[in-house]
Each structure stands twice: as C-alpha cells, then as structure tokens.
Amino acid sequence: MDIKYIETDILIIGGGAAGCFAALQVYKKSPRCKVVVMEKAHIERSGCLAMGLNAINAYIHPEQTPESYVDFVDREFEGVIRKDLVLTIAKRLNEVVKEVEALGLPIEKNDDGTYKKRGSRSVRIFGERLKPILAEAVMKTTAKVLNRVVATNFIYDGKKVCGAFGYGVRDNCLYVIRAKAVIVSTGGASGIYKPINTGGARHLMWYCPWNAGTGYAMGIRIGAEMTSFENRFIPLRVKDVNAPTGTIAVGVYSKQVNALGEDYLGCHYQHLGGRKCLTQYRLFATLEEMKACRGPCYLDTTNLNDEEEKQLKEDYLNMNPQIVLLWASNGMGPRKKPVEIRGTEPYVVGGHCQAGYWVDTERRTTIPGLYAAGESAGGAPKKYVSGCWVEGAIAASTALNDIDDTSTTDIDGAIIEKEKSRLSGILNRTIGITPLDARERLQKIMDEYAGGISFNYMLHENRLLEARQLLQCLHKHTNEVMAVDNYNLVEALECIDRIDVARTLVEHLMYRKETRWACYQTRWDYPQKDDEHWLKYVNSVYDIETNEIKMIERPLQ
Amino acid sequence: MSIFIDKTICNGCKGLPEARCERICPGNLCYRNKNMKAEIRDQSACWTCACCVKECPVQAIELRLPFQICSNSASLKARLTKDKTIWSIWNSQGEKEEFIIKARN
Numbered sequence: 001m002d003i004k005y006i007e008t009d010i011l012i013i014g015g016g017a018a019g020c021f022a023a024l025q026v027y028k029k030s031p032r033c034k035v036v037v038m039e040k041a042h043i044e045r046s047g048c049l050a051m052g053l054n055a056i057n058a059y060i061h062p063e064q065t066p067e068s069y070v071d072f073v074d075r076e077f078e079g080v081i082r083k084d085l086v087l088t089i090a091k092r093l094n095e096v097v098k099e100v101e102a103l104g105l106p107i108e109k110n111d112d113g114t115y116k117k118r119g120s121r122s123v124r125i126f127g128e129r130l131k132p133i134l135a136e137a138v139m140k141t142t143a144k145v146l147n148r149v150v151a152t153n154f155i156y157d158g159k160k161v162c163g164a165f166g167y168g169v170r171d172n173c174l175y176v177i178r179a180k181a182v183i184v185s186t187g188g189a190s191g192i193y194k195p196i197n198t199g200g201a202r203h204l205m206w207y208c209p210w211n212a213g214t215g216y217a218m219g220i221r222i223g224a225e226m227t228s229f230e231n232r233f234i235p236l237r238v239k240d241v242n243a244p245t246g247t248i249a250v251g252v253y254s255k256q257v258n259a260l261g262e263d264y265l266g267c268h269y270q271h272l273g274g275r276k277c278l279t280q281y282r283l284f285a286t287l288e289e290m291k292a293c294r295g296p297c298y299l300d301t302t303n304l305n306d307e308e309e310k311q312l313k314e315d316y317l318n319m320n321p322q323i324v325l326l327w328a329s330n331g332m333g334p335r336k337k338p339v340e341i342r343g344t345e346p347y348v349v350g351g352h353c354q355a356g357y358w359v360d361t362e363r364r365t366t367i368p369g370l371y372a373a374g375e376s377a378g379g380a381p382k383k384y385v386s387g388c389w390v391e392g393a394i395a396a397s398t399a400l401n402d403i404d405d406t407s408t409t410d411i412d413g414a415i416i417e418k419e420k421s422r423l424s425g426i427l428n429r430t431i432g433i434t435p436l437d438a439r440e441r442l443q444k445i446m447d448e449y450a451g452g453i454s455f456n457y458m459l460h461e462n463r464l465l466e467a468r469q470l471l472q473c474l475h476k477h478t479n480e481v482m483a484v485d486n487y488n489l490v491e492a493l494e495c496i497d498r499i500d501v502a503r504t505l506v507e508h509l510m511y512r513k514e515t516r517w518a519c520y521q522t523r524w525d526y527p528q529k530d531d532e533h534w535l536k537y538v539n540s541v542y543d544i545e546t547n548e549i550k551m552i553e554r555p556l557q
Numbered sequence: 558m559s560i561f562i563d564k565t566i567c568n569g570c571k572g573l574p575e576a577r578c579e580r581i582c583p584g585n586l587c588y589r590n591k592n593m594k595a596e597i598r599d600q601s602a603c604w605t606c607a608c609c610v611k612e613c614p615v616q617a618i619e620l621r622l623p624f625q626i627c628s629n630s631a632s633l634k635a636r637l638t639k640d641k642t643i644w645s646i647w648n649s650q651g652e653k654e655e656f657i658i659k660a661r662n
C-alpha cells in the first residue's frame with residue numbers, strides 16, 4: 001500500500017448535502033483557501049441524495065418564522081432539542097434553498113413566483129438531478145475532490161485534529177491529508193440493526209447503506225463528545241421498498257387506514273393527537289394496530305384521480321423509483337390497492353432525529369480543529385436536506401475564521417505507520433472474520449438486545465446489559481476482520497465503524513431511564529416520560545485509555 | 558436481482574478509463590470484466606438507486622426488484638437529457654409506461 005501525502009487548508013470529509021455546501025461556502029468567502037473534499041463514492045451521486053429528492057422538508061413559508069420552526073421541532077421532540085442550533089438553521093433555510101434553485105434545481109411555484117406549499121414546512125421539487133447539480137457547482141470551484149477515497153480515521157495528536165486518513169479504493173493507497181481544519185459530514189449510520197429486508201434484498205433500505213456511521217466512529221475513537229444517540233430514527237415507510245410516506249400523506253393527503261378500512265389515527269388514537277399527532281405516534285399507532293390484529297396498515301390511495309396518481313408516480317421517480325417498479329410488478333397502481341406501510345429498522349441519524357457530535361452554534365465539535373455538519377452533527381433534528389446545507393455553510397465559515405492564524409501540523413510517522421498497518425493487516429489476513437460475518441453478528445445483537453424490529457423496538461435494561469457485553473466481545477474480535485480485495489476492505493472498515501457506533505448507542509439507550517420518544521426510545525422498564533429528571537441531554541465520551549464510554553448529562557440550552 | 562445488465566447492449570464504455578456505471582455507483586458495485594462488459598459485484602449489496610441505470614448511455618441496465626420483494630418481474634430504464642429524465646417502465650405483462658420529468662432549470 002503506497003502513501004499519498006496532501007496538504008490543504010480545509011478538509012471536508014463526505015461530499016454529500018452538507019459537504020458540498022461547505023465547499024461552496026468556502027469558495028464564496030475565500031476563493032484562495034485550499035479545500036479538499038474526501039468522498040467515499042463519487043460526489044455526482046453519493047449519500048442520501050444519490051437517487052434524488054422530491055421535496056425540501058425544511059422551509060419557512062410566509063406565515064411561519066424561524067422561531068415558530070424551533071417551537072415546532074421542540075414539540076415534535078418532546079422538549080429535548082438544541083433550540084440554539086435549530087434556530088441557527090431555521091434563520092437561513094430560505095436563503096440556501098434560493099441558492100440551490102439558482103444552481104438549477106426546479107422548484108414548484110405559484111403564479112406569483114413564490115414557492116408552492118407542500119405541507120406547512122416543505123416545498124415540492126423536481127430533484128432527481130439534485131446531487132449532480134450540487135456536484136457540478138463544487139467542481140467549478142477550486143476545491144480538489146478526491147472521489148473513491150474512504151475516510152478511515154482522523155489524524156489526531158492528542159490535542160487537536162490535524163487531518164485525516166483515507167483509503168483510496170481505486171488506487172489502493174493510503175491518503176494522508178494534513179489540514180488546518182477538518183469538517184466531518186459523512187452522514188448518519190445505517191446497518192447497525194438487522195434490516196427488514198435481508199439476504200438478496202438486504203440493501204433495499206431507506207437510508208443510504210454506505211453511510212456506515214464512519215464520521216461518528218472516527219470521532220468516538222478520539223474522544224469527541226457525542227449527543228443524543230438514544231434518539232434513534234425509525235421511519236414509517238412503504239413496506240418492502242421503504243419509500244417515504246410523506247410523498248403520499250402530505251403530497252396527496254391520504255389517510256392511514258387499517259385492514260378494516262378505519263382511519264385508525266382518527267378512530268383509536270385521539271388521545272395522542274389523532275391525525276395531527278407527532279411523527280413518532282404515526283409509527284407507534286401502526287404498531288399498536290398490528291398488536292390489536294387490525295393490520296396490515298395502509299395509506300389509502302384508492303380515491304386518487306388520474307392526475308394525482310400520475311403526480312405521485314412522478315414524485316417517486318424523482319426520489320424512490322423502487323415503489324413505481326413495485327406497482328408495475330404487481331400490475332397495480334396506487335388507485336387499485338392502498339399502499340402498505342410499516343416501520344423500518346432503526347437508524348442513527350442527525351437529520352431526522354438528533355444523534356451526532358455535540359457542537360456549539362458555530363459547529364465546532366469538542367475537539368479543536370474539528371467541525372461537524374449535516375447528519376453528523378447532533379442536537380438539531382428535522383434539519384433535513386436544507387438544514388444540512390445551512391450547517392455546511394456555518395461550519396465552513398467557522399473553519400475559515402478559525403484557521404486565520406494557524407498552520408498545518410507535522411505528523412508523527414509512527415501514527416501513519418499504525419494506520420497503514422491496520423489497513424494492510426485486514427487485507428493481508430488469510431484467516432479471520434469476514435465482513436459479512438461481523439455485520440450479521442452485530443445486526444443480530446442489536447436487533448435482539450437493543451430494540452430492533454424483532455422486539456418491536458422495545459428496550460429494557462436487562463437486554464441492553466446483554467448487548468453491552470456481547471458488543472464488547474465482538475469489539476475484541478475486530479482486529480481479526482479480514483478482506484479479500486479493496487472493495488471488501490471497505491466493507492470490513494464499515495463493520496468496525498458500525499460496532500463503535502453501536503457500543504455508544506447502547507450506552508445512551510441504557511442511560512436515559514424514561515420513555516421520551518415513542519418507538520425511537522421506548523423503555524419497558526421505564527415506560528413513562530419523566531420531565532422532572534430527564535429534560536436534559538445525554539452525552540458520551542469514549543475514554544481511549546480505559547476503553548470505556550463515559551456518560552455526561554448536560555442541561556437544556 | 559436488483560439490476561440486470563444486458564451484455565448484448567453494453568458497449569463497455571470503450572475508450573473511457575472507467576466505465577460510466579462503474580464511476581457512478583454509490584456503492585462501488587459496478588465494474589468492467591475482462592471482456593469489457595459491465596458486471597455487478599454483489600446483487601445483494603445493491604440499493605436499487607438506479608444511478609447506473611440513468612448513467613448508461615445505451616440503456617444496457619435495467620432496474621428490477623429482488624425476487625424476495627416481488628415474484629412478478631417488471632423493469633425500469635431511464636435516459637437523461639440535459640434538463641429532463643425520461644423513464645420507461647414495463648410491467649409484468651410487458652406493457653410500457655413512460656414519464657418525462659423536468660430535472661433542471
């Protein structure tokens with residue numbers, strides 16, 4: 001394995017929504033600043049935006065204000081969010097959407113030129129080409145984009161982050177990138193839990209299967225403070241193909257119905273808010289319907305007209321072509337048969353929920369030199385794609401200001417050798433654990449002991465203690481993971497990262513001794529919400545010396 | 558199966574250092590074999606995102622759902638123009654539906 005050395009001012013890890021925006025922002029503010037974007041895939045189609053999007057879910061329409069957006073998110077998350085962070089996002093949502101429109105994104109408009117409302121806080125877009133549009137803008141800047149280079153660890157001198165290591169999948173090289181500031185924007189984590197589709201369909205999941213939580217894991221490994229991992233995200237999705245249900249529920253106003261045809265939110269869950277309930281209760285109610293033998297549950301699309309059915313298909317082609325294929329396979333459109341829905345496996349994300357790095361309002365993490373944006377940054381749920389753009393811009397501005405009087409740091413050759421031998425060790429091993437085995441082991445432990453689908457997402461201390469112990473054991477075996485080729489090496493690294501994320505997740509799940517967020521974090525042993533003790537953030541720091549995860553409580557801010 | 562590559566249509570993106578489908582797949586699954594034809598490394602790792610389907614200039618790649626998900630077959634192809642995406646979908650009876658959707662201003 002050869003080594004490639006690169007030096008830059010700002011290194012952006014992950015060229016997704018947040019990362020692309022960060023690169024654009026640096027160029028806008030300081031065109032001579034040197035930027036490197038390290039991207040695991042190819043920035044033209046990578047991460048959550050690879051398939052495209054049909055809506056921008058965070059937008060401030062005329063009758064709303066940034067403050068009312070914060071209140072909405074606070075209500076949705078039962079009073080535990082970082083209001084300060086959400087406010088910084090809400091203030092700039094409209095500005096970033098305008099910028100992306102100017103880059104070429106078609107947005108549905110009213111006759112007077114304002115954006116048409118699609119639900120209270122979103123706009124409908126024709127976003128199949130969203131990622132290529134962003135990527136093209138980035139390529140026009142002076143940023144150096146390294147496609148197919150997978151970040152493996154930060155370069156950390158014990159005090160600050162001085163760059164990052166990357167593995168070049170195509171050239172089999174170790175990239176050693178020194179930087180004055182590093183922005184981590186690698187998205188959230190899928191694949192922690194056993195997925196609903198397994199075997200030959202194991203990657204037919206909602207979240208991007210290659211966002212493996214590497215950004216979180218790299219931070220955990222250097223002792224960065226993480227927040228709110230226990231606020232998992234479990235989306236209610238179209239069964240099997242995992243297409244977002246908002247396209248139907250918000251786009252064409254369909255009701256959730258059970259097998260008896262009842263509008264079950266309205267009939268049975270008025271006490272939770274009925275059809276106006278919080279997002280997590282839509283999932284909760286659907287699970288309850290199954291338990292009451294009134295499932296399967298559906299979105300009632302049978303009363304759509306021709307035009308609406310066509311629009312629905314087009315909206316899905318812009319974001320989730322799989323569902324249109326499913327309709328074609330069954331010879332059915334949504335008008336012939338209602339669309340079946342169910343919860344997916346849990347994910348760890350900072351975009352819909354709030355797992356991630358603990359950051360200040362300028363998006364500095366607790367480690368000097370390291371900034372976080374997008375799904376990687378915690379505390380600000382419901383940021384969605386537009387919020388990720390805002391955070392990319394904020395992190396970039398902060399990094400630019402902070403690097404004014406710094407220079408890159410020399411790196412101890414021993415650190416480089418260590419990372420090189422870690423990677424080549426995985427490639428050279430001929431006996432050991434395959435990534436497939438490691439992944440399946442992890443997913444089984446998490447599913448069975450940390451509230452996966454097999455247990456209706458329910459959590460209990462006894463089970464979590466078991467998970468902790470099994471994960472510790474699995475963690476000990478990570479230095480036996482082996483890979484047969486470059487592609488397989490990336491799979492192996494993903495497994496190792498997921499195990500680190502899972503360990504932190506389990507500690508968070510165990511620590512919050514109440515039930516704050518239905519399904520996302522429901523404790524069998526503490527079934528009530530306990531405002532007296534738990535209106536606070538649960539944070540954690542991994543202690544490198546002792547290999548233990550230390551929990552920290554922080555008051556609401 | 559998640560994607561089907563029609564080897565009689567695939568021209569191997571000859572002349573390019575990397576095939577277009579290989580360059581674009583977010584999961585690094587497509588590659589060119591010794592005969593300069595596209596292959597997918599691992600069907601079970603496919604996200605069915607259709608990125609390769611859209612990228613292939615000769616429409617050699619079809620999106621299909623894994624058999625686990627649906628025992629009837631249907632397929633989907635796409636073609637990109639500068640500002641539109643043109644989708645063709647064949648249902649299990651072989652009937653075709655087409656959508657032309659704007660994709661950039």
Ligand SMILES: Cc1cc2nc3c(=O)[nH]c(=O)nc-3n(C[C@H](O)[C@H](O)[C@H](O)COP(=O)(O)OP(=O)(O)OC[C@H]3O[C@@H](n4cnc5c(N)ncnc54)[C@H](O)[C@@H]3O)c2cc1C
Nearest residue numbers: 014016017018040046047048057151187351374375384385
């Ligand atoms: C299927 C789906 C549909 C969605 N629909 C909508 C919608 O309609 N409206 C809306 O507002 N939001 C939607 N969202 C949410 C929105 O897309 C995400 O919140 C947003 O894209 C996250 O931005 P990000 O930059 O944090 O992550 P991403 O955009 O996923 O970017 C992460 C990037 O990091 C790269 N990366 C990962 N690991 C590494 C590594 N080790 N080294 C280097 N690079 C790495 C990835 O390849 C990727 O390019 C949707 C999300 C999904 C998954």
Ligand code: SF4
Nearest residue numbers: 582603604606607609
């Ligand atoms: S559909 Fe997507 S994930 Fe599957 S091979 Fe094509 S580009 Fe890769």
Ligand code: SF4
Nearest residue numbers: 567568570576578613
């Ligand atoms: S892009 Fe199309 S033509 Fe080119 S190698 Fe792939 S399948 Fe073959």
